[in-house]
Amino acid sequence: MKVLMFGWEFPPHITGGLGTACFGLTQGLSKAGVEVLFVVPKAYGDEDEQAVKLVSASNIKLNIKEAGFGKHWEKVTFIEVGSSLIPYVGPEDFAKVMELSKMRKLSQTSSVFQESFEFSGKYGTNLIDEVSRYALVGASLAEKMNFDVIHAHDWLTYPAGIAAKEISGKPLVVHMHATEFDRSGENVNPQVFDIEKNGMEAADRVITVSNFTRKIVIDRYGIDPEKVFTVHNAVEHVIKPELSEVDRNVDEKVVTFLGRITYQKGPEYFIEAANKVLKRDPNVRFVMAGTGDMMHKMIRRVARLGISTRFHFTGFLKGDDVDRMYALSDVYVMPSVSEPFGISPLEAVRSNVPVIISRQSGVSEVLTHAIKINFWDVDALADAIYGLLHYPAMNKMIEKHGPEELKEMKWDRAALLVKDIYLQVVK
Amino acid sequence: MRSVCFFFQVHQPYRLRTYRFFDIGDNHHYYDEYLNRSIINRVTEHCYIPMNNLLIGLIKKYGKKFKVSFSITGSAIDQMQQYAPAALKSFQELVATGNVELVAETYSHTLVALKDKDEFKQQVQKHCDKIEELFGKRPTSFTNTEMIYDDKIGEMVAEMGFKVMLTEGAKHILGWKSPNYLYCNAINPRMKVLLRNFRMSDDIAFRFSEQKWSEWPLTADKYVQWIKQVGENQETINVFVDYETFGEHQWSTTGIFDFMKALPAAIFKNTDFEFATPSEVANHLQPISAIHVPQPISWADEERDTTAWLGNDLQDEAFDSLYSLTEKIKHVDDPSILRDWQYLQTSDHFYYMCTKWFTDGEVHKYFNPYPSPYEAFMNFMNVLSDLMIRIDRYLQNLEKNKPKPDTILVTTI
Structure with a gap:
């Protein structure tokens, strides 16, 4: 079986869990005998192509004068909207971005129709141009390539998936790694919402990364439950040995938050809990690793609470630094407000770090040996942190059983479930 | 004399409230009053009062022929005094019939027998004192928390002057032997040991309302047929269950009360069995052999060991x-x-x-x-x-x- 797969990220060029998940899944699919043609906006040449054939959309030249081209464009025009769409940016940064684009007087769509187009593959100001262009590439590839099923990851690639389905008549599977409700709470961007909804409606099957997300897809987008299937994410089991032991240069215990500092991740709850713990036990250090639109606000809050000597910001961490951060941590906290899955707690467990996760996360459905709290319950969060730092039996238990649990969460297994879903729709 | 020995465990823990680390050293109130109050009131209404009344009725009807035994923990009694005095009064009425034996245990249903002998003895004394104070009788039979028993615990209890102890008829202890005899402790043979017939007990406690069970619905007549099938020389059938079985674990709509109401008559009519309390069984029967229990057993879970409480x-x-x-x-x-x-x-x-x-x-x-x-x-x-x-x-x-x-x-x- 051959899959035409549309993604936005592929390791090592990733900003979040999406790229990691795509990588793990394609590895698993390849082992299951599924051939994957993976399209990214821009390939850098250093990606691991053992399991997939990577296609860089930047290298696909489109001939606008070609007879069939108008047909392609018709299929994707519904996303031709003239505003800056930035999925992982909150209101504060958005305002800044708007200022910039006004100054530069960017024309939004003209470049989409050029013969060649250099994708940034990021989530910048001309994202909607990139999404449109990517859809055109999708349509073009669908015409040239030979495949059995189309698989599109997250809304950025849904227009491409739909176009490819229209052109080829092949079944479409869309994969919801996150919904607009996770990213933005109740302030959803209606354009993104529409693209997600259209994508899921056009799809033959919808894969959600958790039952938590499945419920949102059914309740908030009105998608037919019959075609929505949950396939939980997994985690890679290998960790570089040199990263598992790191010299610590502080005596205190370290409690870590690692992720984008955005509304979705609940950073403010982490800070309030830290404050409560520090009042009782000053011998703890808290680390907020990552960056995001709420970072400055969070730094101000920490300063106002007067805990800055015990609360540290690292900025964005990537690659090996992430594993080093885990190795330095005694407790890992993910207080997400709405987390479709959340691979990072599994990575922490892999590094033998006990985790506290919010119940509003997909990962809480699969991880039993973790402390689960409601994200808003700062007292419970503080209590869990205190407990993990003071009652060593919990660490022992989690260290003993965590790895066993992880063994069950293999991408190979997830890939088999995805393959089953392909088989349902491939004639 | 062949007998059916009914033993009911009455226990309620003081459940803890959500107690945060910032309360430590500052707030010394530990218990979830609302939860404890509502649970004991619910159980009083669904189980204690109706089942006590049913037993009183049976005792009035059959006189000395119908007897049961109980252990009521100190923490359950304390909660009755605190939140549900009617329940305590009802138990007092039941015990006053004279057909009820009260069995001793640790005051608040603890695991101390596995840890500290002095503290264990104190807790048992405290329970005996409480029972004597409220019911006017000092217990002579003993059951340890959750039927936890091994040779040493049996010996320790014998030292305190108890004559008989109740525990689980665990398969891995009995092997081919039957629980339907009187046994004695392996170290001190003067300590008699009654073993719970877990099949006959769990038929009532767990399976009674299970519609997937091949024997469902269980009637008094059917249960009596099983009693009749017990080998002729076997002497006692020990049915030890949680008292909440009646009306709480098995709701009244399952017919559990009707079953219990009909059971004594069915037994008297069809078998030569009578009802007896643990101390009566221990007095009337000769131990058939010693029972060797080197590792602690209990009545919990499939394993019948202490891993429900200790080990992780x-x-x-x-x-x-x-x-x-x-x-x-x-x-x-x-x-x-x-x-x-x-x-x-x-x-x-x-x-x-x-x-x-x-x-x-x-x-x-x-x-x-x-x-x-x-x-x-x-x-x-x-x-x-x-x-x-x-x-x-x-x-x-x-x-x-x-x-x-x-x-x-x-x-x-």
Whole structure:
């Protein structure tokens, strides 16, 4: 079986869990005998192509004068909207971005129709141009390539998936790694919402990364439950040995938050809990690793609470630094407000770090040996942190059983479930 | 004489409230009053009162032929006195019929038998005192918490003057032997041991309302047929169940009360069995042999061992931290500290920390106030940390108020 797969990220060029998940899944699919043609906006040449054939959309030249081209464009025009769409940016940064684009007087769509187009593959100001262009590439590839099923990851690639389905008549599977409700709470961007909804409606099957997300897809987008299937994410089991032991240069215990500092991740709850713990036990250090639109606000809050000597910001961490951060941590906290899955707690467990996760996360459905709290319950969060730092039996238990649990969460297994879903729709 | 020996366990723990670490050293109120009150009221209404009335009715009808036995823990009695006095009154009426034997155990249903002999003896005395005070009789039979038993515990209980002890007829202990005889302790043969017939007990306690069970629905006549099938020379059928079976675990709509109401008549009519209490069985029968129990057994779960309460890291740390206080507590004479020391030992707290229910056991979730063993552990440890601080403060005060040895020295010179 051959899959035409549309993604936005592929390791090592990733900003979040999406790229990691795509990588793990394609590895698993390849082992299951599924051939994957993976399209990214821009390939850098250093990606691991053992399991997939990577296609860089930047290298696909489109001939606008070609007879069939108008047909392609018709299929994707519904996303031709003239505003800056930035999925992982909150209101504060958005305002800044708007200022910039006004100054530069960017024309939004003209470049989409050029013969060649250099994708940034990021989530910048001309994202909607990139999404449109990517859809055109999708349509073009669908015409040239030979495949059995189309698989599109997250809304950025849904227009491409739909176009490819229209052109080829092949079944479409869309994969919801996150919904607009996770990213933005109740302030959803209606354009993104529409693209997600259209994508899921056009799809033959919808894969959600958790039952938590499945419920949102059914309740908030009105998608037919019959075609929505949950396939939980997994985690890679290998960790570089040199990263598992790191010299610590502080005596205190370290409690870590690692992720984008955005509304979705609940950073403010982490800070309030830290404050409560520090009042009782000053011998703890808290680390907020990552960056995001709420970072400055969070730094101000920490300063106002007067805990800055015990609360540290690292900025964005990537690659090996992430594993080093885990190795330095005694407790890992993910207080997400709405987390479709959340691979990072599994990575922490892999590094033998006990985790506290919010119940509003997909990962809480699969991880039993973790402390689960409601994200808003700062007292419970503080209590869990205190407990993990003071009652060593919990660490022992989690260290003993965590790895066993992880063994069950293999991408190979997830890939088999995805393959089953392909088989349902491939004639 | 062949007999059916009914034993009912009545127990309620003092469940802890959500106790945060910032309460430690500051707030010494540990219990979830609302939860404890509502549970004991619910059980009183669904089980204690209706079932007590049913038993009183049966006793009136059959006189000396119908007898039962109970253990009512101190923490259950305390909660009845606190929240449900009608329940206690009802038990007193039932015991006053004279056809009820009250069996002793540890005051607040603890695991201390596995840890500390002196403390164990004290807790049993405390329970006996309470029973004597409220019911006018001092128990002579004994059952340890959750039927936990091994040879040494049996010997220790014999030393205290008890004549008979109740425990589980665990398969791995009995092998081919039958639980339907009187046995004796392997170290001290004067201590008689009654073994629970778990099949006949669980038919009532667990399977009664299970519609998938091939024997469903269970009627008194059917149950009597099973009693009749018991080998002719077998002497006692020990049916030991949680009292909440009647009306709470098995709702009244399942017909459990009708079953119990009909059972004595059906037994009298069709068999030569009578009803007897543990001390009567022990007095009338000769032990058939010693029962060897080198490792502790209990009536819980499939394993019938102590792993429901002890063995995982959380349980062991909580247990060891708690009993690290035994030396200090001997010097404490503060009623509120001593009360909390008792209630914190209740086995249920350790049951909530069990991780076995991740894979099996709906029973473990029953009445369990915690979403996971980790929460149970953290909450318990926070409370225990506070108790430790209180004990230390108490002992420091004691030290301060003592006459200083050096001043004594000066005066004597």
